[in-house]
Amino acid sequence: MNRGAAITVASCGKTFADGTRALSPLDLDVRAGETLVLLGPSGCGKTTLLRLIAGLEAPDAGGHIRFDGADVTALPIEKRNVGMVFQSYALFPNMSVIDNVAYGLRVRGMAQAARRAQAAGVLEMMRIGALAQRRIDQLSGGQRQRVALARALAVEPRVILLDEPLTALDAALREHLRGEIDALLKRLAITAIYVTHDQAEALALGDRIVVMRNGAIAQVGTPRDVYFRPADDFVADFVGVTNRLAGTLKNGRFETAAGVVPLPQDLVPPAAPSGPGVVRLLFRPEAARLASPADTPLVFEVVQVEFQGARQKVTLKDPAGARILVEAPADGLLVPGAAVGLILDPARISLA
Numbered sequence: 001m002n003r004g005a006a007i008t009v010a011s012c013g014k015t016f017a018d019g020t021r022a023l024s025p026l027d028l029d030v031r032a033g034e035t036l037v038l039l040g041p042s043g044c045g046k047t048t049l050l051r052l053i054a055g056l057e058a059p060d061a062g063g064h065i066r067f068d069g070a071d072v073t074a075l076p077i078e079k080r081n082v083g084m085v086f087q088s089y090a091l092f093p094n095m096s097v098i099d100n101v102a103y104g105l106r107v108r109g110m111a112q113a114a115r116r117a118q119a120a121g122v123l124e125m126m127r128i129g130a131l132a133q134r135r136i137d138q139l140s141g142g143q144r145q146r147v148a149l150a151r152a153l154a155v156e157p158r159v160i161l162l163d164e165p166l167t168a169l170d171a172a173l174r175e176h177l178r179g180e181i182d183a184l185l186k187r188l189a190i191t192a193i194y195v196t197h198d199q200a201e202a203l204a205l206g207d208r209i210v211v212m213r214n215g216a217i218a219q220v221g222t223p224r225d226v227y228f229r230p231a232d233d234f235v236a237d238f239v240g241v242t243n244r245l246a247g248t249l250k251n252g253r254f255e256t257a258a259g260v261v262p263l264p265q266d267l268v269p270p271a272a273p274s275g276p277g278v279v280r281l282l283f284r285p286e287a288a289r290l291a292s293p294a295d296t297p298l299v300f301e302v303v304q305v306e307f308q309g310a311r312q313k314v315t316l317k318d319p320a321g322a323r324i325l326v327e328a329p330a331d332g333l334l335v336p337g338a339a340v341g342l343i344l345d346p347a348r349i350s351l352a
């Protein structure tokens, strides 16, 4: 198959005819062959951005889309060599699986024998060759979504755009197909843009994640960046549970009511702290390790322990009353009221 195209989105905003501003002008570079996930709450503009890249919508004046440097802004979808997969399968229900998959090749004028052979090859690759003669309305949801993916891939696109393709499926199937899609996209080295509002899906699939909010980009980064070094409170909360401690910065250390946290040198203090002299330290529940109070300068009081089998969730409070949540192996016996030390992983803390 083709190698994926690099995509440049330059100053692309979108205001719809009714005056709704779905996207503020934004810039985004998608690398050739990567899987980029657009993640954000409902209405933040993910689908609109995907449709601009597809050529289903035109950006407002001044916006440009380039594929491998060539300006495609004025090209309609059928001239961009992109494949699309939607949440609703958008397949032809009365046609057979193989005819659905070969459809895009027919539109492109490929001869019947050739397009049937190519479609059959893609069905084999997706491991649904046995379903080739079935009608779409005789398939399960998971099978339909595999056919939709096969149809998008059959035309050998340089870019594949997926808009919440797994949302309609049940949780177990969603996870299974997510793994298959991940493996497939990596093997094909095709450029993929994947829209979802599901953070677990984004973290699992993305080479990079674009977190969106109110028609703008809140952060672009690897799953680890976005999870452990969120750019702001919105990203931190959207992508998981976040602990916050208020304190001050002194001599490369963070001082808070519970004690002191040494800071790694590469941790940048926030440009605009939340109050005069006050900074907040952000970390995830699993970025902390419980220790003896003698072994760390950061000490809390145990408030509550929730046993979960292999792990336990422990709620702690500091002398100022601020509460945090940490996850720990379920071996140590912790009782409410006891003092416990905390060691934070320096690679997994951020400041805001």
Ligand SMILES: Nc1ncnc2c1ncn2[C@@H]1O[C@H](COP(=O)(O)OP(=O)(O)OP(=O)(O)O)[C@@H](O)[C@H]1O
Pocket (backbone or CB within 6 Å): 016, 017, 018, 020, 021, 022, 040, 041, 042, 043, 044, 045, 046, 047, 048, 049, 197
């Ligand atoms: N054709 C349209 N005309 C007017 N407004 C639109 C149109 N399409 C989308 N919008 C609006 O633009 C904003 C962004 O919509 P978009 O579908 O891009 O969001 P989204 O992040 O994909 O949301 P969801 O996760 O719910 O699909 C929303 O306020 C939406 O109502």
